Amino acid sequence: MAKASDLPTLVRASVDGDEEAWNELVRRHAHLVMAVTRQYRIPPADAQDISQTVWLRLVEHLADIREPAAISGWIITTTKHECLRLLRSGGRTVPVDPLNGRVLDQSAADDVDGGLLDAERHQALRDGLAELAPQQRELLVLLAADPPAPYAEISRRLGIPIGSIGPTRSRILEKLRATNAIRTYLEATREAAANGGGRHALAELE
C-alpha cells in the first residue's frame, strides 16, 4: 500500500505514526541525501552521520510540512548545511563560501551546483514515476534500462503488442509530465527563475 502512495499520502501517514509510510519515504529519498554528500565529496563514514542527522531532523519537521512535494528541497538544503558544517570543522580541502554554500573554486562550484540541480531533478522524476500505475511504471523502467529491454521481452512481460509499445510510451510520458511531483517541481523551478537567475530551484526552505 505504502509503495503505491504519492508523497502527500506518505507524509500524512508518517505524521500519523505509520512506520511503513516512513520506510517508503526513506526508500525514495535516501539516494538524494547521499547524492548531495557526494557533491561535497564527504567521506562515506561522515556521510553516514550526516544522513542520520537529516532523517532525525525530518522526523521532527514532518508535522510542519505544508507542501509535501517540497520535501526534496528541504532534504537537499538540510543535507547541504550539514556538509558545509563538516567541511568547515575538518578544515577540508574544498573551500566553500559558508554564506551560500558555493564552492569557491569556480569550476568546482559549477560542478557542485550542477550536481545538486541534477539530484533534485532526478528525484522529481523518480517521485513522478512512483505516482504512475504499476504497469505504466514498469514499461518506462524497462525502456529506461541500459541497454533498454528488447520490445519482444517488454511485449511478453506486459502483454502488449510490440507495435503499440511506441505509442504507449508516448502516452505514459505524457502522464508522467502531468504527475503532481513533476508539476510541482516545474512550478518551483519557474518561480526560482522568475525570482532572479542566480538562485536555483531549491528554495531555502528552512
Place this chain on the structure above:
Amino acid sequence: MKPPRMEVDGMPSPNWNDDDELMADLRAALTVPAVDEQVLTAARGAFAWRGIDADLELIGLLYDSHLDVATSVRESPTESPRTLAFHGDNLGVEIELNDSGIEGQLIPAQPGLVTLVTADGPYAAVPADGVGCFSFPKPPGGPIRLECSTEAGRFVTVWITV
C-alpha cells in the same frame, strides 16, 4: 489524430517536452548507486524518535561558528573550537565543542539538568551549576542533541552532527 501535447514551459535543460530527452533523463534518474543498508537502517530507525519529545520545546540552532563568515575570514576553522548557540523563546543553551568534550551554559544562567542524547538514546546526564555551566566528555560520533531541564522549563535542541 495526434493528441494535443501538453507544453511545459520554463523547462530546464534537458527538455522534458521531448520524449527522447525525457527518457534519457529518466534513465539517468534510475541509474543511482545503491545506498548502504546501514544508512537505510539508521534512516528507518529515526522514526522511533517521532513524538518522543512532543512535550518538550524544540529549540533551533541560532549560531554556529563553523557557518559564520566573519569567523572564517579571520581564523582557520581548525584553530578555534566550534561554538554553537541554541535559542528558544525564553530559554537557550550555548556550547563549545573542543578536543576534550563539550562545555556549555544554560541561558539565562540557572541550575538544571542537562542530558546528552545520541541516536541510540540518552548517553550521559550532568547537573548544570548555579550559573548554568556544565560539561561532558567527548561524545561519540554521529548525531547528538541536548535535553535541558530547569525550573523555568524543559527543552531539547535540534540534532547536530559532531
